Amino acid sequence: MVKVDGHVHTPFCPHGSRDSFEMYVERAIVLDYSAITFTEHAPLPVGFRDTTPEEDSGMDPSRIGDYFDALDVLKEKYKDKIIIRSGLEVDYIDGFEKETAEILATYGPRMDDSILSVHFLEHRGKWDCLDYSPDVFESMIGYYGSVDEIYKRYYKTVLQSVRADLGFYKPKRIGHITLVKKFQKLFPASQSFTDEISLILQEIAGRNLALDYNGAGFVKPYCGESYPPPDVIKQARTLGIKIVYGSDAHTADGLDQGRDLMK
Template sequence: MKIDGHIHSPYCPHGTKDTFYEYINRAIELGYDEITFTEHAPLPEGFEDPVPDKDSGMKKDYLKEYLRDLEELKKEFQNTITIKSGLEIDYIEGYEAETKQFLDTCGPLLDDSILSVHFLLKDGTYDCLDFSSGNFEKMIEVYGSVDRIHQTYYTTVLNSVTADLGNYKPNRIGHITLADKFKKDFPPKESFQKKIDEILKEVAKRGMELDYNGAGFFKKGCGVSYPPPEVARQAMQMGIPLVYGSDAHQAKDLNQGRDLMNL
């Protein structure tokens, strides 16, 4: 089966307004058998979005409408393509209880989901790791080095894998090497393979999946998938399922990077 397990939607506050139909029809053109819409979930109650436009997650008021739209589309296209209702859930250190509470309520309504790390915590302040190259540069000043950002990122990803988020915790971990998004401009000095090994070991132990994300190929500062091919091969050798994700924020980005990946 040809699957894309990581697609955004018109409900993405920092994406395009391409309609569900544009995404779905493009997926059909490309020969997909199954797709999951994984819109950014509403951020936890009490969490202050650190990005300027406060648009990292869907507004809570739109969640019911989003899920209702997908239920209708599933029925409309049931004989053509399998559509799954999903969310991309943020793992945010310090907000595990709030995230579990959200998943306890929303989880039963989902067919699929992803657990991703975008926000890092240092000295009581959160930063959005992948917001922009300029913001990443400011983070270097705060953290003291590029390597410390990477170290914090991989530690947080590991925590996301092991965290108790209840019965509806997502079974797929999103773009585990997202810290590499700006690596061409701000290359780390160290290798973080040992941290990646730890993450993969825990993912395998828990029977979880990895998002094999093609978006990194088209980020100027990265140029490779999340995770890169060598880590993807390592995961496969460990029996970890990889699920391709375009991470498309517009319909034309469906299938991005797939031809460059070992699929």
């Protein structure tokens, strides 16, 4: 079986570990991976203010050239052992499509692969990083009115990301489409949102995009499942959507996380 990890972070992640690129690659080789894509968090769009306390959700724009240069060296170093792809995890932020397209137009030529994800939601002018912490999510419930309303906004925003025109270099894979469930054991929704998820999958299929099958949810104490869970993956496969495993590792030890539990 060909093993691929399409969602790996790096020492360039401002909220990750300092584990070296070589630590990630050497571990991937030990785990018998054929290919990995490094998908560091892209710089956030110009004009958007990061809501996290350390403002460390995206890479510093001044470092992105060094990031791609480092990957070029890594590709050459390990060319006989593993395929290494250069990529980014790009945030879709509602209302910042033009600025995001500009980021992609600038760095797209250096990317082999990429992911488009939703982390930030807007409610009446207030932005939140919905997966930052249980405390942030709980505060969101206060002004959204319920857990269900947060889920509705999240899935609406993911749908917008799939439909968005972000130019020629728009990512071809949609990231962790059920990330909103990260704290579900603390703050469960009252419904499954199958209709919203089905529509997202139909739109992904209609645009010939791929789906990130993300193992990180298994190691999050208040989630306990992949993003998305297996029933959604089964539906995606019936629609002919390409599924790409992603560890979403932020440390070398995080590679392969959840994979043994995923069908």
